[in-house]
Amino acid sequence: MTRILAIEDEPDVALALRMLFERGGYGFELATDGRVGLRKVHDVRPDLVILDVGLPEMDGWTVLDRVRDFADVPILMLTAHSEESEKVRGLRGGADDYLTKPFNNNELLARVEALLRRARSAGRGDERTGSGVYDDGVVRVDLRIRRVEVDGRPVDLTRTEFRLLSVLVQHAGAVLSPRQLLEQVWNDPTGIAPERVKFAVLRLRRKLGWSGDASPISALRGVGYRYRPHT
Template sequence: MTSARRILVVEDEPVINGALTDRLTAEGYDVAQAYDGPAAVEAFADREPDLVVLDVMLPGFDGYEVCRRIQAVRPVPVLMLTARDDETDVLVGLGVGADDYVTKPFRMREVVARVAALLRRVDRAAELAGGAAGGVADLGGLRVDAGARRVWADGEEVHLTPTEFDLLLCLAGEPGVVLSRERLLAEVWGWPGASGTRTVDSHVKALRAKIGAGRVRTVHGVGYALEPGGAP
């Protein structure tokens, strides 16, 4: 029998923390709790979770610092909870290693769906790394090693979050071809039929900041394309 996936819920509001824990436990996950920044880092080391649900505003030190510290220990998918749908807050979160975010107030089923999608992507990435699809692509100064999940831009290694890497890999699969936001949501996030979200746009901005803005072309109202000959 496969053991339950471990999730760490970090939220300082006891009611929200309890509700998240109860719902995720009911979904079959093994859930640990933390209520402040230092306790979150300690629980991460003790429980070695497969995924972290992380509030931004925490006592001790905030969720951004928690994310920095845990990602320095071991890469892990992080779903951030933010009180504002503010682009700056979202980009800061993505920049320190978060993979996805939801805005408060949120629906519990949305959090559950995001958690499941993140874990599916981790599983798919592991399969890719061990399979024949794990090749190396050289795209005009951008080198992508799918198997090792490593990226170099102009000879310098770039550290991407798991979601950023999956997004880049999807775009690199058809260089120069415009992929719609809907297709990216379906293939990268596992949300078929989804629309009306800024998730793709936010992750593209974070990706551009790391590999060079000119390498990802925007087609307004449609989506994005990776341009192998684009200027960094």
């Protein structure tokens, strides 16, 4: 059974979500604050998380950031704010979608179903990551055992971050457009969410300890991204 975890502190919204998803045949879990929600992401391993921004103690932005340190679970943010800056902040932090309260139940279900389909498709795409080892003397990517090292130091990446790095190093020196990366990394051929690539690259650089001109992953404005091998 597909498991949905809602991290939501408003009782009325939580009840509405429970009724909506249980009637839809989903397994439903609820956490009413961010700390409990983080534990449930660890323990329950949900297929999708619905995350409220305005949580007590630990807000949704902090929860999002901590989840993205260890998991690629699809995350749909719920917020009472409709400002563009809020949406950008969510995407930058690794959210997969964003919905403003009050929401339409049918729209929420449609968005959840789309995210689940994309996640299943991306999971099947893991088989196409490749085989063998990439090693340019600084970066080593072992595609067989999914291990990454930078200057001999192991780096823990999420599944999506590993796929992104793998695709870039396997096309080292070539420029890949956001559409190409969406298709190869996320199994999403629509190309309608290029900002997903932008913020995933930023998170990958941060995990690998690279910034600015020192990063071998360069962005060519309006064109795409390129991995420059160390020489």
